[in-house]
Amino acid sequence: MSDTAETTRPLGRNYRTLFTASTLSNLGDGVGSIAYPWLASAVTRNPVLIALVAVAQRLPWLFMTLPAGVLADRMERARLMVLSNAFRTVLTVVVAVVVFTRQGDLPDADQLAAGIDLDTEVVAYAVLLLATLLLGSAEVIYDNAAQTIMPSLVHSEQLEKANGRLWSTEQVGNTVVGPLLGSALLAISFAVPFGFDAATFAISAILIATLPSAAERARALGRPVEQPAERDTSASATAAFKAEVSEGFGWLWRHDFLRPLAIILGLFNLIGSVGHATLVLYAQEVLGISATQFALLGTGGALGGLVGGWGASWVSERLGPGPSLWASIITGGGTTLIIGLTSNAIVVWAMFAVFMFFAVLWNVITVSLRQSVIPDALLGRVNSVYRFFAWGMIPIGALLGGVLIEVAQAAGLDRLDALRVPWIVAAALHVPLLAYAGPKLTTARIEAVRAEAGAGTARGDDTARNSGDESPTSA
Numbered sequence: 001m002s003d004t005a006e007t008t009r010p011l012g013r014n015y016r017t018l019f020t021a022s023t024l025s026n027l028g029d030g031v032g033s034i035a036y037p038w039l040a041s042a043v044t045r046n047p048v049l050i051a052l053v054a055v056a057q058r059l060p061w062l063f064m065t066l067p068a069g070v071l072a073d074r075m076e077r078a079r080l081m082v083l084s085n086a087f088r089t090v091l092t093v094v095v096a097v098v099v100f101t102r103q104g105d106l107p108d109a110d111q112l113a114a115g116i117d118l119d120t121e122v123v124a125y126a127v128l129l130l131a132t133l134l135l136g137s138a139e140v141i142y143d144n145a146a147q148t149i150m151p152s153l154v155h156s157e158q159l160e161k162a163n164g165r166l167w168s169t170e171q172v173g174n175t176v177v178g179p180l181l182g183s184a185l186l187a188i189s190f191a192v193p194f195g196f197d198a199a200t201f202a203i204s205a206i207l208i209a210t211l212p213s214a215a216e217r218a219r220a221l222g223r224p225v226e227q228p229a230e231r232d233t234s235a236s237a238t239a240a241f242k243a244e245v246s247e248g249f250g251w252l253w254r255h256d257f258l259r260p261l262a263i264i265l266g267l268f269n270l271i272g273s274v275g276h277a278t279l280v281l282y283a284q285e286v287l288g289i290s291a292t293q294f295a296l297l298g299t300g301g302a303l304g305g306l307v308g309g310w311g312a313s314w315v316s317e318r319l320g321p322g323p324s325l326w327a328s329i330i331t332g333g334g335t336t337l338i339i340g341l342t343s344n345a346i347v348v349w350a351m352f353a354v355f356m357f358f359a360v361l362w363n364v365i366t367v368s369l370r371q372s373v374i375p376d377a378l379l380g381r382v383n384s385v386y387r388f389f390a391w392g393m394i395p396i397g398a399l400l401g402g403v404l405i406e407v408a409q410a411a412g413l414d415r416l417d418a419l420r421v422p423w424i425v426a427a428a429l430h431v432p433l434l435a436y437a438g439p440k441l442t443t444a445r446i447e448a449v450r451a452e453a454g455a456g457t458a459r460g461d462d463t464a465r466n467s468g469d470e471s472p473t474s475a
Contacts (some may be wrong), residue, residue: 011162011418014220021164021207022146025085025165026170028200030178031185032092034295035193036279038186039099042106043121047278051402054277056129058398060137061391068144069384070244073377077149078211080331084104084142085205085290088135089198095131096194098124103190144387148379151371152217160313160368166298168309168360176302186291248381251374257440257449260371260384261366264437265390268329271430273397275336275423278405284418287345297345300352308360313360320443321365328358329437369446400442401426 011019040053046190071080102124105263152160185193212220275282283294308315316324335351340346401422408418 011154011158011165012220014217015162017207017211018146018149018153018379019169020056021204022166023173024167024200024207025204027178027181028197028204029186030174030298031182031193031200031453032178033174033298034179034182034291035186035190035197036128036132038291038294039106039190039388040125041280041284042190045118045281046120047225047281047405048399048402049120050281051277051398053129053132054273054398056132057136058273058391058394059133059249060140061394062141063378064137065144065382065388065392066245066248067241067384068141069248069381070241071141071400072148072380072384073244073248076214076283077145077152077210077380078214078418079170081142081143081149082205082209083199084138084145085208088138089196089201089205091131091134091138092194092201095127096198098127099194100189100191106190115375116231121258140387143386144380147367147371148383151379152214152221155221156372159371160316160364163371164309164312164360164364166309168288169179170305172302172306174302176299179298180292183290183295209290215394218245240329244381245385248378249385251378252382252385255373257371257445258382260440261439262386262389264433265362265366266393267436269390270393270397271426272332272336273394274401274404274426274429275339275397277398277401278419278422279360281405282423283345283470286343286416289345293345297352300349301356304356304358305360308357308363311334311448312361312364316365317359321369321446322441322443324358324361325441326367326434326438329430329434331355331358333427333434336423336430340420340427346445365446368452368458373405397426 023412037050040050044050061180087307102121105121106124107118149314150159150162181196182193185196211217252262280294283289283297287293289297319327331354333353339348339351370386371379371385404425405418405424407413
């Protein structure tokens with residue numbers, strides 16, 4: 001069958017199940033994207049403590065990513081996703097109950113929008129911080145499994161199409177419908193958005209539980225059923241874990257394109273999180289907007305992400321994947337600088353749209369490349385090591401953002417100017433990043449990597465047919 005026929009055929013029922021489950025889950029995440037920072041700003045106005053919430057959300061990418069990769073290669077990935085969302089359901093219900101019991105002591109939305117000064121609610125803040133840390137841990141496991149399950153749902157030629165459509169719809173739920181719904185639910189009660197979030201996790205888990213087994217998914221795509229890799233049962237659990245992580249780490253580290261790509265993305269994410277960690281304070285005090293307006297602010301990113309998700313393949317084909325990745329870094333720096341210099345919420349909205357268009361373009365190109373290059377038996381572990389570098393830098397950037405505001409205020413800047421500092425510093429850091437990344441991210445190199453992976457797969461298929469061995473070979 002031709003590549004054109006492969007990319008135009010329907011994506012299938014299994015993909016639609018994942019699509020629906022992810023859309024619902026991201027709708028809940030969109031509600032949480034308003035509820036959690038607004039709750040944080042209601043229990044503390046300290047920029048470092050606000051940033052620590054963002055740190056807690058992303059810190060699991062440092063200590064949970066590698067175990068998540070091992071789990072994704074040991075367990076049925078759909079089952080792992082179900083367990084993760086079930087855990088998030090229970091935890092979010094607990095948060096909803098705690099918030100409900102204390103919401104009478106919290107300031108209302110109008111007071112927060114006015115930049116009220118208040119003492120930190122220690123108990124409520126501690127619950128929020130712990131819940132964010134645990135939810136982030138479950139998110140790491142879920143996301144790694146979700147990304148590694150995609151090649152078992154669609155044909156390899158459909159990966160960019162499948163990923164692009166999934167992410168564009170996730171953007172709508174995560175940054176348009178969810179935040180707007182979250183702001184409306186906040187007007188009813190601080191606890192209601194968390195209850196809604198719990199419900200979306202629960203429904204998502206139920207839907208994913210209906211997916212067929214890995215063997216059935218392989219047969220549906222006309223692929224041989226891969227046998228689980230034999231494991232050394234004589235080794236201790238710790239030794240076995242280290243060996244599996246080492247195998248994934250070694251594969252990525254020996255890959256002369258994916259290794260620098262992971263480092264570049266880590267630096268990109270670190271820089272991006274410097275400003276976004278304290279966005280809720282920036283929005284309330286510099287832009288002077290309410291919870292509903294804060295939700296509307298995210299629709300800019302949603303619009304850009306939606307267009308980027310559906311148009312990423314088209315842009316990549318015409319610009320080439322290399323220039324597309326360069327453009328993502330350049331626009332990241334430009335939009336961040338403009339956000340740091342403006343007090344106009346409409347301008348910020350537009351910058352979010354431009355930034356997210358290119359962020360999704362980056363994701364569609366690089367994630368689809370990883371899914372087609374990394375052997376399936378190693379996909380969970382290699383993907384987790386990649387994301388250890390790529391996402392593990394986010395909490396460092398988030399903490400840096402909060403510290404920069406404190407340092408700026410200590411140096412004599414007033415509060416509003418201090419809130420701009422993280423954005424301006426982040427914009428400047430894009431310049432050395434581009435200088436480092438530009439020579440490494442070329443269309444010729446990306447196409448060579450794809451060709452090498454395709455040749456390796458073909459050799460592996462021939463070997464398997466000749467020897468009767470259905471186990472995958474390394475690309």
